[in-house]
Amino acid sequence: MSYIQKEYVVGCVGKPSSGKSTFFAAVTETAAKIGNYPFTTIEPNIGIAHYITRCPCKKFNVFCKPVYGHCDEGFRYIPIKLIDIAGLIPGAHKGIGLGNKFLDDLRTAHVLLHIIDVSGNTNEKGEETINYNPIYDHDWLCTEIEMWIFNNIYSNWSSITRKSKSSNYTVTKLLLSQFSGYGCNESMISELVLKLKLNDLTDFSTWDKDNIINLVREFIKIRFPFVIVLNKSDIVSEQCDSNIVSFYEKYSDKHKIVIASSLAEYFIKKMARQNYIKLVRNGETYNYDSFLTSEELNRSDNVSLKKLDYKQKNRLNNIRDMVLFRHGVTGVQDAINTAIEMLDLIPVFPVKNLKNFSNNTSSDETTNFAFQECILVPNCTPIKNLAKLLLGNINKKVTSIETVGGIQVSENQVISKDLNIIKINTETC
Secondary structure, rough: OOOOOOOEEEEEEEOOOOHHHHHHHHOOOOOHHHHOOOOOOOOOOOOEEEEEEEEEOOOOOHHHHHHHHOOOOOOOOOOEEEEEEEOOOOOHHHHOHHHHHHHHHHEEEEEEEEEOOOOOOOOOOOOOOOOOOHHHHHHHHHHHHHHEEEEEHHHHHHHHHHOOOOOOOOOHHHHHHEEEHOOOOOOHHHHEEEEOOOOOOOHHHOOHHHHHHHHHHHHHHHOOOEEEEEEEEOOOOOOHHHHHHHHHHHHHOEEEEOOOOOOHHHHHHHHHOOOOEEEEEEOOOOOOEEEEEEOOOOOOOOOOOOOOOOOHHHHHHHHHHHHHHHHHOHHHHHHHHHHHHHHHHEEEEEEEEEEOEEEEOOOOOOOOOOEEEEEEEEEOEEEEHHHHHHHOOOOOOEEEEEEEEHHHEOOEEEOOOOEEEEEEEEEEE
């Protein structure tokens, strides 16, 4: 991905009873209440989640105040959209159930989280059962997406063949015209052309169904990266453990896999929000790895917690044993972070003052909050592209570009983890 987006959308898919709604609620329930977000409209099936990354405020010992999201002990919470894509059942590509809406929503997402009930206690329709193999869930989801795109492309193949023989179409332009309806861009099509070793002389008239299906499959790999979220991992059984192993054996070289318990995450966050527990985070990571109750607090802790009843205490102890002890974390935030990292995005901090990293050129320290803005930008994006986005239609000319220490950088240099604090100097045209 080389195009800068104003917003990034993570699509949350999963059959009924997979725990998708609980996952969605655990991630989004308090997000909108914590900080502002730059999105114009939020529909009922869209929530705000956060990509969490290191904020440079700690490194430079400054106080930051983000315009969007928030910063917590040096960890930046960057808002992203999470869309709950409903209607996933076998036959969705035929319009069964909410199939048409499912596929229409799918094209708005940049990356997909497939929430899977790894316990094997629900079948492909989400009905209660035993000994179901959840591997099938991802297999038929991939088939649904393949057939949705294949049927559309195949029905138009004669037109594609005819246009391929015209000098007005390069192979990239031709395929972009066919696949653009699925939310792709020219960069993705260029990658597809390179992957399949296509060129302007490729004779599509000789292609059969197998060739077209292969084209579609390679397109899906580029356009719809997946994170497989093995949910309900807190259900301890030999079958659940065996299913987890099977997923890693089959898919670890194709997709990112995260083990999760969204129900545990939801309950822990609820208890923390209601002041029953205090989350404890390892300072090296954004994740909390334990929590404290009122009975476990030291007297020196300047915190007052409510007392737990027997039922609450028992449930939290089970979460400690079945989730945090076995897996270290609930995995829910890891799923969100993994999704964004699959897009190879860099958090960029545009500033106007490299001395205090604020957007204020004055020396008044009371108003100079550092790193107020943060933009997710594809890795290796030329800085001149970032400048165009930031300046918009403002009638100004870029005179120079600087980074930390006042070091001059070229507009042709590219964004990276080591070059992500940028000051763009301009003058009125």
